[in-house]
Amino acid sequence: MAMARKARWGTRVISAAVALVAAGCFTVRILPWFNGERAALATADLFLPKAAQEVYRQELTVKESVIEPDGSGNLAQTQPEPEASPTPSATPKPTPTPKPTPVPTPKPGAKAYPITETQMGGGTQVGNLFIRNSTKQNLDFKKELQTLPDLKIKADGTPMVLIYHTHTTESYLPSESPWFYEGTETRSQDGNQSVVMVGNAIEAQLKAAGFGVIHDTTIHDYPAYTGGYTRSAETMKKNLKKYPSIQITLDIHRDAIGGNDGERIKPTATVNGKKAAQFMILTGCDDDGTLGFPNWRKNLGLALQLQQTASDLYPGLARPLNFCNRVYNENLTTGSLLVECGTEVNTVEEAAYTGRLFGEVLVKTLQKIMESQG
DSSP states (O other): OHHHHHHHHHHHHHHHHHHHHHHHHHHHHHHHHHSHHHHHHHHHHHHSOHHHHHHHHHHHHOOOOEEEEOTTSSEEEEOOOOOOOOOOOSSOOOOOOOOOOOOOOOOTTOOEEEEEEEOOOOSEEETTEEEEEOSSOOOOHHHHHTSOOOOOOOOSSOEEEEEEOTTTTBBOBSSOOSEEETTOOOBOSOTTTBHHHHHHHHHHHHHHTTOEEEEOOOOOSSSOOTTHHHHHHHHHHHHHHHOTTOOEEEEEEEEOOBOGGGOEEEEEEEETTEEEEOEEEEEEOOSSSOSSOTTHHHHHHHHHHHHHHHHHHSTTSBOOEEEESOOTTGGGSSSEEEEEEEETTSBHHHHHHHHHHHHHHHHHHHHHHHHHTO
């Protein structure tokens, strides 16, 4: 009887040992699955909404590449240059883990829409610039380009340019993102996040070149969006009365362009190796004389000169000039234009860079006009 009990006890010990070894082997096999990316994906599957899960998977599996627009306006994808092999050393430095691209924090259940980055083109080509003419005017734009605007420009600090914003709170993404989440804020009263920041960059370039500039940052679209142009017209009139030397008024906006199924379009161009938001100049017209805009042709002359300068200095930075049957307060002076800088999915950094570049374009154009005046 004692022998039988010892035999059963020995069998149990052996069985327990075998089970322990098997459990250890299974743990070793599954631990790598729970490390790093797989663990993150498992957590995402458990706790994130479906749209956010897909975003997370995309971020963890994306390959590093450089995406730049090619000449046709399509995206060209190329692999980065290979890095040189590190010099052997006694104590090699650990390879830093690349950080994922920051994205806005999605709200619970928020949908994620793809952001498509592209260089926008099209329109009618006139020399090296492009124009989208949606008016009934059949103009010879080459001939129009030969006449410089009749503006009295000085570079002695006298106010020449008024910068303002009808939609002052239009803002940009704080950082690069491949996705736009439903509910992401596209308006901000923080001037460092909005079109005010673009105006600041333009202002800095003008002042550095000696041109006087008034940058009015009055908010016209908050708390009420409707009536923004009526309110900004009052701002224009107030400044034109206070500073009668002003020759040019620029209403700086940012655009919003959607595609299929909620897709967002991000217009960019690469300038000196750095990504910038494309800008678009909009100049109005009065096709049938009912808009109270008799001097629209003079505004068109300024718009064409700016478009030409931009095409010469920074090819691809400007979207086609938008010549349309609209007013947008451009009837208040003979040097009034509306400028769209990027869209709501361009970043603050890209938009600020464009503000600087557009400021350079404006300075060159004003200097050209001054030279023509002797």
